[in-house]
Amino acid sequence: MSNTPFSEGIQSGRLKPAELAENFGDLHPRLDDHEALVAADRCYFCHDAPCMTACPTDIDIPLFIRQISTGTPEAAAKTIFSQNILGGMCARVCPTETLCEEVCVREVAEGKPVEIGRLQRFATDVLVETGEHPFERAEATGKKIAVVGAGPAGLSAAHRLAGYGHDVTVYDARAKAGGLNEFGIAAYKSVDRFAEREVEWLLKIGGITVETGKALGDGLSLEALQGEFDAVFLGIGLGGVNALGVDGEDKGGVDDAVDFIADLRQAKELGTLPIGRDVVVIGGGMTAVDAAVQAKLLGALNVSLVYRRGKDRMNASEFEQDLAASKGVRIITNASPKAVIGNGSVREIEFGYTDDNLNPTGQTVRLPADQVFKAIGQTLEGAGLPDLERGKIAVDGTGRTSVEGIWAGGDCATGGDDLTVTAVAEGRDAAEDINAQLSA
Amino acid sequence: MANLQSDFVGIKSPNPFWLASAPPTDKEYNVRRAFEAGWGGVVWKTLGAEGPPVVNVNGPRYGAIHGADRRLLGLNNIELITDRPLEVNLEEMARVKRDYPDHAVIASVMVPCEEDEWKRILPMIAETGCDGFELNFGCPHGMAERGMGSAVGQVPEYIEMVARWCKEATDLPVIVKLTPNITNILHPAEAALRGGADAVSLINTINSITTVNLDAMSPEPMIDGKGTHGGYCGPAVKPIALNMVAEIARNPETARLPISGIGGITTWRDAAEFMALGAGNVQVCTAAMTYGFKIVQEMISGLSQWMDEKGYESTADFVGMATPNVTDWQYLNLNHITKAEINQDDCISCGRCYAACEDTSHQAIAMSEDRVFTVKDDECVACNLCVNVCPVEGCITMRTLEPGDMDERTDTPVVADYGNWTQHPNNPMAKAAE
Numbered sequence: 084m085s086n087t088p089f090s091e092g093i094q095s096g097r098l099k100p101a102e103l104a105e106n107f108g109d110l111h112p113r114l115d116d117h118e119a120l121v122a123a124d125r126c127y128f129c130h131d132a133p134c135m136t137a138c139p140t141d142i143d144i145p146l147f148i149r150q151i152s153t154g155t156p157e158a159a160a161k162t163i164f165s166q167n168i169l170g171g172m173c174a175r176v177c178p179t180e181t182l183c184e185e186v187c188v189r190e191v192a193e194g195k196p197v198e199i200g201r202l203q204r205f206a207t208d209v210l211v212e213t214g215e216h217p218f219e220r221a222e223a224t225g226k227k228i229a230v231v232g233a234g235p236a237g238l239s240a241a242h243r244l245a246g247y248g249h250d251v252t253v254y255d256a257r258a259k260a261g262g263l264n265e266f267g268i269a270a271y272k273s274v275d276r277f278a279e280r281e282v283e284w285l286l287k288i289g290g291i292t293v294e295t296g297k298a299l300g301d302g303l304s305l306e307a308l309q310g311e312f313d314a315v316f317l318g319i320g321l322g323g324v325n326a327l328g329v330d331g332e333d334k335g336g337v338d339d340a341v342d343f344i345a346d347l348r349q350a351k352e353l354g355t356l357p358i359g360r361d362v363v364v365i366g367g368g369m370t371a372v373d374a375a376v377q378a379k380l381l382g383a384l385n386v387s388l389v390y391r392r393g394k395d396r397m398n399a400s401e402f403e404q405d406l407a408a409s410k411g412v413r414i415i416t417n418a419s420p421k422a423v424i425g426n427g428s429v430r431e432i433e434f435g436y437t438d439d440n441l442n443p444t445g446q447t448v449r450l451p452a453d454q455v456f457k458a459i460g461q462t463l464e465g466a467g468l469p470d471l472e473r474g475k476i477a478v479d480g481t482g483r484t485s486v487e488g489i490w491a492g493g494d495c496a497t498g499g500d501d502l503t504v505t506a507v508a509e510g511r512d513a514a515e516d517i518n519a520q521l522s523a
Numbered sequence: 524m525a526n527l528q529s530d531f532v533g534i535k536s537p538n539p540f541w542l543a544s545a546p547p548t549d550k551e552y553n554v555r556r557a558f559e560a561g562w563g564g565v566v567w568k569t570l571g572a573e574g575p576p577v578v579n580v581n582g583p584r585y586g587a588i589h590g591a592d593r594r595l596l597g598l599n600n601i602e603l604i605t606d607r608p609l610e611v612n613l614e615e616m617a618r619v620k621r622d623y624p625d626h627a628v629i630a631s632v633m634v635p636c637e638e639d640e641w642k643r644i645l646p647m648i649a650e651t652g653c654d655g656f657e658l659n660f661g662c663p664h665g666m667a668e669r670g671m672g673s674a675v676g677q678v679p680e681y682i683e684m685v686a687r688w689c690k691e692a693t694d695l696p697v698i699v700k701l702t703p704n705i706t707n708i709l710h711p712a713e714a715a716l717r718g719g720a721d722a723v724s725l726i727n728t729i730n731s732i733t734t735v736n737l738d739a740m741s742p743e744p745m746i747d748g749k750g751t752h753g754g755y756c757g758p759a760v761k762p763i764a765l766n767m768v769a770e771i772a773r774n775p776e777t778a779r780l781p782i783s784g785i786g787g788i789t790t791w792r793d794a795a796e797f798m799a800l801g802a803g804n805v806q807v808c809t810a811a812m813t814y815g816f817k818i819v820q821e822m823i824s825g826l827s828q829w830m831d832e833k834g835y836e837s838t839a840d841f842v843g844m845a846t847p848n849v850t851d852w853q854y855l856n857l858n859h860i861t862k863a864e865i866n867q868d869d870c871i872s873c874g875r876c877y878a879a880c881e882d883t884s885h886q887a888i889a890m891s892e893d894r895v896f897t898v899k900d901d902e903c904v905a906c907n908l909c910v911n912v913c914p915v916e917g918c919i920t921m922r923t924l925e926p927g928d929m930d931e932r933t934d935t936p937v938v939a940d941y942g943n944w945t946q947h948p949n950n951p952m953a954k955a956a957e
Binding site for chain 1: 591890914
């Protein structure tokens with residue numbers, strides 16, 4: 084007999100294929116031509132627009148929306164890509180409600196912003212689907228640059244550097260390029276292999292070689308790279324997952340949320356993925372929400388997301404919290420894990436209630452759990468890196484590290500939020516600085 | 524409750540909203556629907572001479588321009604007068620008038636510029652029981668090439684002549700419909716008056732090309748790869764029509780000539796504006812073609828509400844009330860000084876006023892680092908551009924300076940006296956102040 088959401092333990096195939104297909108469909112389908120025109124018409128073409136200022140990559144939003152409204156989405160896409168070469172993915176995953184759309188004057192005036200994210204998705208999809216790459220490489224400079232990490236920061240840096248005519252080699256530990264775009268984002272935000280197609284499209288600039296299965300300390304050394312290349316950019320992300328630090332953490336069924344998300348993204352058949360009946364996700368960020376929502380969508384009966392502080396302190400945006408709630412995820416706040424209970428495998432997990440300053444109130448609660456996902460943050464891994472600051476590679480505004488000739492950006496480096504769009508901006512800006520230095 | 528009953532040159536209708544002579548009034552079927560929807564009257568689609576009717580193109584007849592959200596702002600057409608036989612139209616008009624005796628049915632007519640033609644057809648049409656005639660001297664396309672429509676309307680002598688023939692041929696009211704495709708609307712209006720016309724209606728459509736198909740390299744509407752100029756109408760033409768109505772209403776020669784206002788009327792407010800400038804009633808076409816006949820219900824309710832609020836009992840109470848305030852530029856009070864003022868509570872910080880003023884006007888708006896926009900009184904010439912580009916209605920207003928206040932731009936105090944260009948020292952033609 085096949086499984087259902089009620090089946091005990093960690094089971095695959097809780098839902099029928101048709102239900103899974105519907106659950107993991109595009110969260111915000113692309114606007115059609117008419118919808119895009121209607122949405123674009125709402126833009127006021129503000130002077131020195133607040134949305135542009137709020138965008139970490141400074142996309143000229145009023146201009147690209149005007150280009151959509153005048154029937155030239157390809158030109159709109161070029162406006163976007165000239166600032167943010169991963170504008171397609173950012174249109175899908177950016178928390179626009181806390182960036183461009185939050186400061187849209189129509190949000191301020193009416194509580195209903197121009198749908199900047201969806202318009203960006205519309206324009207970028209139109210161009211990417213043509214298969215054409217809108218940028219040309221400058222004449223080859225003969226300079227060689229190593230980019231470690233093929234995530235948003237590394238790809239952004241690589242594209243910009245290749246555009247200047249440098250030869251770029253991008254290394255990545257995984258078997259596939261894309262970084263978090265490929266492995267770390269909920270499936271319903273990037274359907275139809277979009278991350279993979281975006282990388283293929285990005286590489287059409289030419290001059291970029293991707294070598295997968297290579298990481299610092301695993302086939303690569305910083306010293307060797309420095310010897311071989313004119314510059315090195317590190318965009319290695321945060322490879323380690325924080326531990327709960329409670330008893331029983333090693334029991335079966337206690338997993339890292341990032342692994343669950345990655346497995347889900349790479350799965351050929353969602354019905355083959357096992358998921359618990361009673362799932363508890365610990366954490367309050369995007370990763371926690373992505374794991375919780377997808378656990379529910381896979382057919383878990385009960386999914387709780389437990390965060391140690393109040394709702395307003397959660398890193399996941401209000402939109403993400405609402406999304407989780409709308410999918411049936413129960414959000415529990417002010418509760419900190421105390422012990423994982425079970426005989427070999429997890430059966431229950433005990434939390435202690437805490438106030439907003441994390442002081443225990445003395446009260447506890449136990450939640451039934453046959454699967455627990457840890458999503459309480461990630462850490463930088465690796466030895467021999469440039470100087471760190473607060474656990475990340477210290478960089479200045481142009482991405483320079485403490486070591487001459489090594490730049491860094493994205494989640495592994497200080498500066499900016501851990502967002503795809505921030506990583507893209509940092510990769511791009513470091514590339515500009517590298518180019519300026521190599522051209523000097 | 525305001526009484527919308529309308530009496531225009533003796534033609535009575537339940538309200539002042541008529542459908543203009545155009546596609547919506549081409550057939551009994553449409554006109555019955557219009558009356559059921561609430562229209563006060565119709566000017567039947569223009570009738571031509573007996574015999575084989577004109578033929579229309581068999582491709583697109585309309586072109587358009589759109590605003591945001593594809594709101595239709597302007598429409599142009601290359602349709603001709605009715606392409607149905609005269610006798611069919613007359614039978615239908617008679618039936619409609621019989622069934623709607625309280626509604627106005629006006630016959631629009633266009634026949635060649637010969638006395639016999641006009642004098643033969645008018646009595647024939649009058650047998651339908653119609654309430655009056657409108658002489659179509661306005662159509663700018665197709666018919667003009669045959670010496671009719673605007674080809675007549677552009678020659679005042681012809682207008683006068685045909686109007687006279689018509690007045691000799693019928694006792695019913697005769698309205699002359701004017702083309703705007705002229706340099707001075709007073710000449711045809713005065714000619715109509717001399718010819719004995721009971722009223723003028725205006726404007727007919729404006730010569731236009733709305734769009735060019737950039738693939739086919741042809742104007743649109745495109746018929747087999749070619750296009751022609753068509754008659755432009757809709758909200759976009761309202762300002763042109765309002766001015767022409769006002770010119771006739773304030774001209775001493777034509778001040779008493781009744782006017783039926785036409786041109787882009789879409790809402791009750793548009794209608795009230797035409798009437799305030801001197802139109803005794805209004806005619807509507809494009810709005811009905813865009814939204815259907817039901818819009819008249821908003822026009823009726825809106826006009827009634829406004830009249831109640833203002834205490835007007837009948838439309839005659841406010842017709843022409845704005846006319847005396849239409850003057851020549853030289854008589855505007857140069858001592859009336861205003862300054863733009865931005866309501867910070869309403870401002871949404873879009874910065875459009877700043878861009879408009881900084882780039883294209885007088886650099887009179889300051890922008891702070893935190894996007895607060897304020898007017899620099901010492902630079903503001905009160906041009907009103909910021910008011911017009913602001914997306915929030917009422918956010919930017921013009922504040923009138925009181926006598927004695929300092930105008931910081933000119934460093935002179937505001938004077939209480941009226942002073943215009945004719946008296947201004949910079950005017951070489953100025954009359955010496957007494």
